[in-house]
Amino acid sequence: MHKLLTRTLPLALALVAGNALAHGNVQCPKYPKTEWRPHTELQEKLVKDGWTVRRMEKTDTCYEVYGKDPQGKRVEAFFDPKTFERVEEK
Structure with missing residues (x-):
């Protein structure tokens, strides 16, 4: 059990750290939230364009889409x- 933990824990930590840094260089323009269009409108546009949207999140300045x-x-x-x-x- 100890060997399994010592082998898998570093991998798990690397994956988590990698995800945390995955979008460190993405910067959307900053707009007041009142100027943001609804995320459902983006989802409809993407689906119409052939995307499969699994999940959407809002960051401080962007819509983040997984799919x-x-x-x-x-x-x-x-x-x-x-x-x-x-x-x-960037």
Whole structure:
């Protein structure tokens, strides 16, 4: 049991740390929340464009989308909440 824990714990910590840093370079423009379009509108647009949306979250400045893009690739994507333009890492 000890060997299993010492082998899997570092891997689990690395995965968690990797996810925490995964979008450290994504910066959406800052708008007042009153200017944000509804996230349901973004979801409808993405589905119409061929995306499969599994989950959506709001960050301080972006909409974060988890799902599959039109090519079927699993993605974590960020979108400007006012224009719905996709925001890429810098």
